[in-house]
Amino acid sequence: MRMGYTPLGQGLVRLFEPVMPTALGNSVARLLRAAGVTGRNAVIAVPLLWLLLFFLIPFVIVLKISFAEYATAIPPYTDLIQWGDDALMSIKLNFGNYLYLVEDDLYVAAYLNSARIALVSTVMCLLIGYPMAYAIARSSPANRNILLMLVILPFWTSFLLRVYAWMGILKNNGIINNLLMGMGIIDEPIVMMQTDFAVYLGIIYSYLPFMILPLYANLEKLDVNLLEAAADLGCKPFKAFLLITLPLSLPGIIAGSMLVFIPAVGEFVIPSLLGGPDTLMIGRVLWDEFFNNRDWPVASAVAIAMLVFLVIPIMLFQHYQNRQGQS
Amino acid sequence: MKSILGRIRFLPVCLALGLAFLYIPILSLIIYSFNESKLVTVWSGFSTKWYGELFRNQQIIDAALLSLRIAVMSACAAVVLGTIAGFVLARMRRFRGRTLLAGMSMAPLVMPEIITGLSLLLFFIALEKMTGWPNGRGITTVTIAHITFSMAYVAVIVQSRLADMDPSLEEAAMDLGARPLKVFFAITLPIVAPALISGWLLAFTLSIDDLVIASFVSGPGASTLPMVIFSKVRLGVSPDINALATIIIGIVALGVLLAALAFKRQERLQGQDARLANLADD
Numbered sequence: 001m002r003m004g005y006t007p008l009g010q011g012l013v014r015l016f017e018p019v020m021p022t023a024l025g026n027s028v029a030r031l032l033r034a035a036g037v038t039g040r041n042a043v044i045a046v047p048l049l050w051l052l053l054f055f056l057i058p059f060v061i062v063l064k065i066s067f068a069e070y071a072t073a074i075p076p077y078t079d080l081i082q083w084g085d086d087a088l089m090s091i092k093l094n095f096g097n098y099l100y101l102v103e104d105d106l107y108v109a110a111y112l113n114s115a116r117i118a119l120v121s122t123v124m125c126l127l128i129g130y131p132m133a134y135a136i137a138r139s140s141p142a143n144r145n146i147l148l149m150l151v152i153l154p155f156w157t158s159f160l161l162r163v164y165a166w167m168g169i170l171k172n173n174g175i176i177n178n179l180l181m182g183m184g185i186i187d188e189p190i191v192m193m194q195t196d197f198a199v200y201l202g203i204i205y206s207y208l209p210f211m212i213l214p215l216y217a218n219l220e221k222l223d224v225n226l227l228e229a230a231a232d233l234g235c236k237p238f239k240a241f242l243l244i245t246l247p248l249s250l251p252g253i254i255a256g257s258m259l260v261f262i263p264a265v266g267e268f269v270i271p272s273l274l275g276g277p278d279t280l281m282i283g284r285v286l287w288d289e290f291f292n293n294r295d296w297p298v299a300s301a302v303a304i305a306m307l308v309f310l311v312i313p314i315m316l317f318q319h320y321q322n323r324q325g326q327s
Numbered sequence: 328m329k330s331i332l333g334r335i336r337f338l339p340v341c342l343a344l345g346l347a348f349l350y351i352p353i354l355s356l357i358i359y360s361f362n363e364s365k366l367v368t369v370w371s372g373f374s375t376k377w378y379g380e381l382f383r384n385q386q387i388i389d390a391a392l393l394s395l396r397i398a399v400m401s402a403c404a405a406v407v408l409g410t411i412a413g414f415v416l417a418r419m420r421r422f423r424g425r426t427l428l429a430g431m432s433m434a435p436l437v438m439p440e441i442i443t444g445l446s447l448l449l450f451f452i453a454l455e456k457m458t459g460w461p462n463g464r465g466i467t468t469v470t471i472a473h474i475t476f477s478m479a480y481v482a483v484i485v486q487s488r489l490a491d492m493d494p495s496l497e498e499a500a501m502d503l504g505a506r507p508l509k510v511f512f513a514i515t516l517p518i519v520a521p522a523l524i525s526g527w528l529l530a531f532t533l534s535i536d537d538l539v540i541a542s543f544v545s546g547p548g549a550s551t552l553p554m555v556i557f558s559k560v561r562l563g564v565s566p567d568i569n570a571l572a573t574i575i576i577g578i579v580a581l582g583v584l585l586a587a588l589a590f591k592r593q594e595r596l597q598g599q600d601a602r603l604a605n606l607a608d609d
Contacts, residue, residue: 044415047408047428047432048427051412051428054447054474055435056431057450058447058449061449129345131342135338136342149587151349156532156579159536161568164356164564165356169355171564205349208345209349259437266441267439272561286445303442310437314437318437
């Protein structure tokens, strides 16, 4: 238990020594307690109020604006609450924005396309990431930390710049085409930039560490004795993997998959840098709706619809996250 | 026996290929930052001229300084707020709003950035209409947005660290008459200090890396580094961005190396302590 006592911690304690309860502090505390403000409540209130103000209320506002009408005004939407002549308040909800989303092929296609791209990328991440996580979990403890660091390191460098790196690799006079043409394998460059292929590659590349880390955390805890027992009883390694390792690692698979799938659905940077003009993804549609068309109500409706679409994956993630936290 | 050998070889090959996949793009960024040609991917000789070009680009330098300022401020605030949230969730079992707090401090982890960005911008505009604050958007609004989503990461780290920690230490201090505030600063905080450091670094990285949320909540004259990079690379590859990437990768690699060395040293000291303790027991 000594390990926690780092110099920083001790320094902090000394720093706060002067403000530790004194006679003055005690009387202030008594006053506050009399007013119903206990230390406990104050401590709870700080993060709660911050998140209410800057997380929950903003969502309520998006919800509200999604039911408003577009107007040429500043800000460009109508008020929901209107006061009649007889001072009666009336609330006008406009479902037009949502109807518009369903009727216009563009939005339906963008949702379906985002879901498809995110799903395929998630499966690919799982197929690439699972053997990697398993290999790291089965390596010696000394190597394990180094390998894990190698997986995490790209995450600490800029996401934007790592996506940008693929532009140099994939473009017509990029590294791959130069290499293949230099070796005489192809005569004309293969078009890879501004295709769905580039978007898949970018998403798999960017989100692979998010798949490996929860899988590793899960596989590391796997009891090797189970596999040995299976082998002793004559079970082939691959069958043992299917019957023991795979089912036991399900929480890791789900956590990793959700960590890839959810942000991939709303991805904006990768389709706009690597994708072509016809790579429709919902994050990009929302961006254009807001910044180019300046239609805030429709952009808000797109956001709410995306959230509804993601509620099930998000709840699945939280469920497994809580279960892992308890165990 | 043969199939076991087969599997043993299969896994390291997968790992090596996967790591190559992760590192080849990064290596290509570094290599072509030293390329003389403006064509980025056509090698025409070694040169460091793009680094000179980068340091003469006032727009990029201003944006980098702004991003650093925002990242330091938001990481410090996120660590304070996130530690309180994590502590409350790990140590206070029952209070009104617990489910709400747990949900809200978990949600930013999985929320698509584009929704967070949109909702915060619409919130700031509505707030300004009602109260007059924030007067325009810029460094303050970006910092608030970054605090909000990175405090969730800190809260999760601190919460899991506290869940691993033995509460009997805190209870013992309380039994000996220490007040809750004193217990927190004398016992809890030193134990979670490593979690606070990793939380700070994570919050700093998330802030300095964020493009989408900053694009929504920032205003004219407050373009962060990712915003400047994005508007530049949208038009195509440019060698001075490669130079910038190489500098960032260098700083990160150096930081990770130092952290690893510090970790090793601490581990060795702990090993010595354990051996001494064993000797004393004998």
